[in-house]
């Protein structure tokens with residue numbers, strides 16, 4: 473039983489596009505729904521997580537028409553959102569859960585929210601605690617630390633908050649709460665995390681200002697409708713870029729991919745490890761940098777990945793770990809304890825999968841140590857129902873000597889439903 477995967481035995485020489493950015497797709501649905509009037513979203517990611525965000529806003533009374541990756545949102549305006557008559561399901565999506573909690577805390581009605589088994593084990597207190605400080609009323613098990621949660625929307629009070637976790641989801645939740653709160657809300661982050669919410673709030677006419685690492689937002693009763701073009705997701709592109717970096721003789725270009733500085737840690741790491749990386753045709757579209765990225769095979773070497781770069785590549789660590797198995801020498805990843813509270817404990821999952829495939833890899837409290845270079849072999853492995861672990865295993869199977877059996881591939885639909893087809897196309 474399971475999904476059987478076989479090695480490729482030849483280089484990849486191709487170009488491709490990847491689907492729209494997951495983080496930006498979520499934010500586009502939320503802000504276009506809050507705006508007054510019709511907005512269009514181009515290149516929206518049709519992954520399950522983003523569909524959960526569409527569903528949540530529809531439950532609040534917003535009309536959202538979807539034709540593939542083209543979306544029309546008939547924004548209702550902040551004051552016209554409606555009380556849902558059933559609990560809202562966030563599925564597997566941490567981003568939907570955290571951002572929606574920030575919004576719902578300040579809307580004048582009652583909402584019950586829940587998620588799947590994985591999401592029900594992920595910490596929500598990181599958003600609930602600061603929201604309670606703003607005056608929110610949120611109830612749930614273990615002091616409202618976990619889903620399911622019940623929210624009785626309140627008029628919130630702006631506040632100043634220094635983020636204790638390096639999390640764009642927490643920052644974004646509090647900015648959305650701040651948009652509805654009385655007075656000013658200031659969020660201070662000591663390490664920059666992805667700033668798509670700030671970029672998009674500006675584009676929609678919110679009253680937001682950024683000074684160094686302090687972001688201040690104040691109450692705004694109306695946002696302007698605005699069309700959003702979603703760039704290709706660099707977190708999805710990372711799987712193919714690493715494939716090109718580890719399959720001898722390969723060269724791959726991913727076109728029109730998002731190159732926001734808060735997301736490009738993977739490019740820095742590929743360069744630092746000695747892969748050949750070229751960026752062309754950079755331009756700004758809908759307030760975000762995009763461009764074409766070409767990675768060509770070169771023997772990579774081990775490196776140290778720690779500190780401020782971690783939030784810039786947090787979702788790419790599973791695929792970076794695979795890259796490190798093919799590097800000469802040791803790679804150390806530190807300061808990435810957040811991996812333990814993702815869709816699964818990604819430190820344990822990556823170490824388990826890659827050791828079964830023949831890598832020399834050890835878990836640490838906040839990361840992992842990988843001793844390269846190892847020849848990978850076939851094995852039976854699990855995706856842990858985590859899309860990024862599943863896609864990493866598929867890429868690993870391209871270079872493993874022998875058959876890799878993956879227990880379940882359905883988790884890939886969370887962020888990249890067409891992943892296997894796109895991979896097949898570039899492997900031809």
Ligand SMILES: O=C(O)C1=C[C@@H](OP(=O)(O)O)[C@@H](O)[C@H](O)C1
Pocket residue numbers: 494495496567638639640641642644666786787810
């Ligand atoms: O804001 C976002 O869209 C995201 C932020 C990150 O999570 P954290 O905020 O928990 O670091 C990232 O891991 C997640 O995939 C998407």
Ligand SMILES: C=C(OP(=O)(O)O)C(=O)O
Pocket residue numbers: 494521564565566567568787814815860887
């Ligand atoms: C961690 C992820 O997403 P989320 O937190 O939205 O579930 C991810 O996509 O890797």
